[in-house]
Amino acid sequence: VMKRPPRGYPADHSRTNLLRHRSLIAARPLGCEEWLHTPEAVDRVLSAAADLDALLMWLVRHVKRAA
Secondary structure, three states: OOOOOOOOOOOOOOOHHHHOOOOOOOOOOOOOOHHHHOOHHHHHHHHHHHOOHHHHHHHHHHOOOOO
16 A cells, blocks of 8 residues: 555545555455366356456546556
């Protein structure tokens, strides 16, 4: 977490606490079930990744690309 918001944002911005973060992690625990060592694992991992589509599309639309 940065000490201040990034350049271009005022220190009293309403989302200062969020702007100070440098990274974002989205995760879903899949456990270590028996299916992990079978071909079914591919489908389960791809399904979990597909659940992130809405988040990724929002980020693409609303987050500025770093220069």
